[in-house]
Amino acid sequence: xxxxxxxxxxxxxxxxxxxxxxxxxxxxxxxxxxxxxxxxxxxxxxxxxxxxxxxxxxxxxxxxxxxxxxxxxxxxxxxxxxxxxxxxxxxxxxxxxxxxxxxxxxxxxxxxxxxxxxxxxxxxxxxxxxxxxxxxxxxxxxxxxxxxxxxxxxxxxxxxxxxxxxxxxxxxxxxxxxxxxxxxxxxxxxxxxxxxxxxxxxxxxxxxxxxxxxxxxxxxxxxxxxxxxxxxxxxxxxxxxxxxxxxxxxxxxxxxxxxxxxxxxxxxxxxxxxxxxxxxxxxxxxxxxxxxxxxxxxxxxxxxxxxxxxxxxxxxxxxxxxxxxxxxxxxxxxxxxxxxxxxxxxxxxxxxxxxxxxxxxxxxxxxxxxxxxxxxxxxxxxxxxxxxxxxxxxxxxxxxxxxxxxxxxxxxxxxxxxxxxxxxxxxxxxxxxxxxxxxxxxxxxxxxxxxxxxxxxxxxxxxxxxx
Amino acid sequence: xxxxxxxxxxxxxxxxxxxxxxxxxxxxxxxxxxxxxxxxxxxxxxxxxxxxxxxxxxxxxxxxxxxxxxxxxxxxxxxxxxxxxxxxxxxxxxxxxxxxxxxxxxxxxxxxxxxxxxxxxxxxxxxxxxxxxxxxxxxxxxxxxxxxxxxxxxxxxxxxxxxxxxxxxxxxxxxxxxxxxxxxxxxxxxxxxxxxxxxxxxxxxxxxxxxxxxxxxxxxxxxxxxxxxxxxxxxxxxxxxxxxxxxxxxxxxxxxxxxxxxxxxxxxxxxxxxxxxxxxxxxxxxxxxxxxxxxxxxxxxxxxxxxxxxxxxxxxxxxxxxxxxxxxxxxxxxxxxxxxxxxxxxxxxxxxxxxxxxxxxxxxxxxxxxxxxxxxxxxxxxxxxxxxxxxxxxxxxxxxxxxxxxxxxxxxxxxxxxxxxxxxxxxxxxxxxxxxxxxxxxxxxxxxxxxxxxxxxxxxxxxxxxx
Amino acid sequence: xxxxxxxxxxxxxxxxxxxxxxxxxxxxxxxxxxxxxxxxxxxxxxxxxx
Ligand SMILES: Cc1cc2nc3c(=O)[nH]c(=O)nc-3n(C[C@H](O)[C@H](O)[C@H](O)COP(=O)(O)OP(=O)(O)OC[C@H]3O[C@@H](n4cnc5c(N)ncnc54)[C@H](O)[C@@H]3O)c2cc1C
Ligand SMILES: Cc1cc2nc3c(=O)[nH]c(=O)nc-3n(C[C@H](O)[C@H](O)[C@H](O)COP(=O)(O)OP(=O)(O)OC[C@H]3O[C@@H](n4cnc5c(N)ncnc54)[C@H](O)[C@@H]3O)c2cc1C
Numbered sequence: 001x002x003x004x005x006x007x008x009x010x011x012x013x014x015x016x017x018x019x020x021x022x023x024x025x026x027x028x029x030x031x032x033x034x035x036x037x038x039x040x041x042x043x044x045x046x047x048x049x050x051x052x053x054x055x056x057x058x059x060x061x062x063x064x065x066x067x068x069x070x071x072x073x074x075x076x077x078x079x080x081x082x083x084x085x086x087x088x089x090x091x092x093x094x095x096x097x098x099x100x101x102x103x104x105x106x107x108x109x110x111x112x113x114x115x116x117x118x119x120x121x122x123x124x125x126x127x128x129x130x131x132x133x134x135x136x137x138x139x140x141x142x143x144x145x146x147x148x149x150x151x152x153x154x155x156x157x158x159x160x161x162x163x164x165x166x167x168x169x170x171x172x173x174x175x176x177x178x179x180x181x182x183x184x185x186x187x188x189x190x191x192x193x194x195x196x197x198x199x200x201x202x203x204x205x206x207x208x209x210x211x212x213x214x215x216x217x218x219x220x221x222x223x224x225x226x227x228x229x230x231x232x233x234x235x236x237x238x239x240x241x242x243x244x245x246x247x248x249x250x251x252x253x254x255x256x257x258x259x260x261x262x263x264x265x266x267x268x269x270x271x272x273x274x275x276x277x278x279x280x281x282x283x284x285x286x287x288x289x290x291x292x293x294x295x296x297x298x299x300x301x302x303x304x305x306x307x308x309x310x311x312x313x314x315x316x317x318x319x320x321x322x323x324x325x326x327x328x329x330x331x332x333x334x335x336x337x338x339x340x341x342x343x344x345x346x347x348x349x350x351x352x353x354x355x356x357x358x359x360x361x362x363x364x365x366x367x368x369x370x371x372x373x374x375x376x377x378x379x380x381x382x383x384x385x386x387x388x389x390x391x392x393x394x395x396x397x398x399x400x401x402x403x404x405x406x407x408x409x410x411x412x413x414x415x416x417x418x419x420x421x422x423x424x425x426x427x428x429x430x431x432x433x434x435x436x437x438x439x440x441x442x443x444x445x446x447x448x449x450x451x452x453x454x455x456x457x458x459x460x461x462x463x464x465x466x467x
Numbered sequence: 468x469x470x471x472x473x474x475x476x477x478x479x480x481x482x483x484x485x486x487x488x489x490x491x492x493x494x495x496x497x498x499x500x501x502x503x504x505x506x507x508x509x510x511x512x513x514x515x516x517x518x519x520x521x522x523x524x525x526x527x528x529x530x531x532x533x534x535x536x537x538x539x540x541x542x543x544x545x546x547x548x549x550x551x552x553x554x555x556x557x558x559x560x561x562x563x564x565x566x567x568x569x570x571x572x573x574x575x576x577x578x579x580x581x582x583x584x585x586x587x588x589x590x591x592x593x594x595x596x597x598x599x600x601x602x603x604x605x606x607x608x609x610x611x612x613x614x615x616x617x618x619x620x621x622x623x624x625x626x627x628x629x630x631x632x633x634x635x636x637x638x639x640x641x642x643x644x645x646x647x648x649x650x651x652x653x654x655x656x657x658x659x660x661x662x663x664x665x666x667x668x669x670x671x672x673x674x675x676x677x678x679x680x681x682x683x684x685x686x687x688x689x690x691x692x693x694x695x696x697x698x699x700x701x702x703x704x705x706x707x708x709x710x711x712x713x714x715x716x717x718x719x720x721x722x723x724x725x726x727x728x729x730x731x732x733x734x735x736x737x738x739x740x741x742x743x744x745x746x747x748x749x750x751x752x753x754x755x756x757x758x759x760x761x762x763x764x765x766x767x768x769x770x771x772x773x774x775x776x777x778x779x780x781x782x783x784x785x786x787x788x789x790x791x792x793x794x795x796x797x798x799x800x801x802x803x804x805x806x807x808x809x810x811x812x813x814x815x816x817x818x819x820x821x822x823x824x825x826x827x828x829x830x831x832x833x834x835x836x837x838x839x840x841x842x843x844x845x846x847x848x849x850x851x852x853x854x855x856x857x858x859x860x861x862x863x864x865x866x867x868x869x870x871x872x873x874x875x876x877x878x879x880x881x882x883x884x885x886x887x888x889x890x891x892x893x894x895x896x897x898x899x900x901x902x903x904x905x906x907x908x909x910x911x912x913x914x915x916x917x918x919x920x921x922x923x924x925x926x927x928x929x930x931x932x933x934x
Numbered sequence: 935x936x937x938x939x940x941x942x943x944x945x946x947x948x949x950x951x952x953x954x955x956x957x958x959x960x961x962x963x964x965x966x967x968x969x970x971x972x973x974x975x976x977x978x979x980x981x982x983x984x
Contacts, residue, residue, distance in 0.1 A: 059538045067549070070549030070550030070553055071550075072542075073539055079539055094850055110540050320907055383510075383557075387557055420912075428902060446885050447885050447887075462790070463573075
């Protein structure tokens, strides 16, 4: 019997564990090295715990609106310990699931930190104190990322300043929270704590929140969040963080004028940086740009047989991208040929309502000089949305003027993050407006509004007047 | 200027009002005749009020589980008047919307009942008592349907026996409810009243509930509903309905043995029949099968220039089908050419969790002798579903063995009715497993499980072991 | 229906139609598409095969 190819995967996040499983499926002897907890950022301190917290927040909000629907409840606040316990239970169940799946796929797990000592040799500082040398036919790096600390005076070492990880395990919702950064993480945690009664202020240096998302719908979302009492400042730069009693005092430059804000906690959510320092990439000769590993579309690094995927590339930092790249790297490592293409990549923001987009935004279409048209449909004209959230939100389709091909779909509304699946498939299959229109959309659903947005593009929407 | 084509639409439901708007968009002078309320069954006593009631029911259920998520509420029951008021407000808003849209499209509305007096002439018995004769270049019949009363002794005239319309406006949730018929309407109203504390029993004559839906997932749903305390009997025939005090006594034949059930109300939900008696179809020579109007794929009846759509065909009785056919009929009436194809038609059931399917079920694939394979993915292995409902449900993909083309997608789980949009598009675009797999599905969403089901079909699912 | 070949010379064809054409050895570049926006669907390939 021929010897199996040996594959080492560094990192057990959604990039690494998926690569390990896919590698095992394709017949490799797989070893996975993880220095912390299986599941990585995503399962332990990222996607999953934020969404668990947001789910509790959503129930909290729903309680407050129950009377409108004729459901009588006396809201009695929350039991924060139980909120965290439920979140922890979900995380543990999923981490347990991943552990079980790795075992079922006969992946060998080493608990420890890997560093390169040569092109294909690793030294593992194990949790049990021992050091092990490891070498494999193929290596996939999936080392992920950690919160970036911005060079703002007074942030580092300040106990009032927390990162997203700490924000997911606070002892109690703070009475006030200032969020530095209006990206996805900042907006989601702002949404969650706002529901738990925290006074939230978001400070974003750029003129626009959520850089990946369509600007028009982002503006609508901003208005909705402000209506809920979240204060949002854009074009606003945090100058420094100081102390005032047991609170943080945050100096903000608001287009030239300085303003001070007091907050019990300051969430620093300005981005994430790759966690590649410990890897000693240079010893292997792996090309990187200040810690961001460079790869081609096959996820190959500059060193033969070494691949890299996910957040440690410092490009699109999303769990499903890490997983998609993980499958691709494993396939290429095992002699298949697959390339990565981000065109069907959905971006989701778990605000209330949810926000999701795929393909080009109006901003990116303009930037690329594409001749595009827009179909817009407001959700107040959609029966299901009206029932679900009073009809708040809208759907927007961008299409190419020449062939009517779908360039982008953007959804702000209930269930947006799941409805975007249709949009991604439409873009993947190079569908045109006609094909979306010819697909029957069930009544009463929010997806009907996707079809209506396509109809609106052709000035023949049924449930709104066509301008 | 050339005279516009005149188009008469009979019926203002989702078939008729959509046909009227589409006709107006294409330049016709449109008159719509409605004997009752604009919006038809769907808006007034169908899709919309049931979903509004179910939304309240869902909040009710959520309250009971809030503590698990750390949200402290004291459930204090419901205010039924407010439940109905909220439902009524949604209905009125949507009916108002339709009325406004018809006006904006310059559709002339006549309140009255239409009957044919000749091939293309109608007599309208108006609400104001007058009679008007109407004739048009083109006529679209969208007369819809009404609840069928089965020939069960003791049902007709029995005040304890109600139809779906009455079930949507009860003075109070009954203490007990026996539902005759395990179709969509029966299952949805059972779900709603169960949440409001009614003791519900469903009696279905056939061996299977929900005839349109995939059997395996239907069985799962049945188990979930039974766990909630709903009693479900299949292969069970109601023999007669009698009285016992102020309750109805229902005699049921359970595979040979007779059993009696007491219930405060008996919901008769055995199906619907076309509402075409008043139309006097024979006077126009329109071919029909006991009131079901016969049409071809262009929605043309046997009489030139007369079209029929929606429930009055007695075929697929769904609002989105009526609307789709309405657009097609209007286009054909106005000189375009469009054919109706039901292959992308999604079927949705608003139970908890939701249930939706598109394309072939396993039953129909077998019946057609198609060589199919199945990919199955349970939602307990999906992070978002785990957060949303504890991971209850599953996704199932049927594909052709020869080309891997998607034949059917079936979803039991949170948000199923909106997620089926991706499935319908996949079938409409003749996608294969590969395209679904190559489409990136966002994390954490329930739609990831659609991709996993496709992976499972190829024995390479990531988050479950592959058998 | 429009011709399925776009101005850029690409053929608009459904995945199932493409697989069917490959399996049956049919050159689909000149097949007329009957799907929405002129996309070639499986039916067109089966018709062309006759
Ligand atoms: C608060 C928050 C919310 C988020 N929400 C979402 C969301 O909703 N959707 C979404 O798509 N993305 C979300 N993300 C981003 C997502 O978590 C990441 O994109 C994803 O985890 C990246 O996966 P990865 O496998 O590349 O890296 P990671 O998940 O970071 O995993 C890397 C793993 O490698 C290990 N490791 C690193 N170096 C070594 C070494 N030298 N030796 C051994 N082990 C090592 C680490 O311990 C870690 O476990 C969120 C992130 C945060 C912080
Ligand atoms: C409880 C319930 C729940 C439902 N839920 C759903 C669901 O979730 N999703 C879904 O897709 N479908 C659902 N349906 C089915 C849906 O309501 C029908 O398929 C849809 O309304 C059919 O539309 P239509 O326009 O053909 O007929 P209808 O909506 O029945 O409209 C016909 C209209 O024509 C009028 N009319 C009839 N005869 C004449 C005449 N001679 N002159 C003038 N006017 C006339 C009637 O008054 C009526 O307003 C549900 C039905 C019920 C009863």
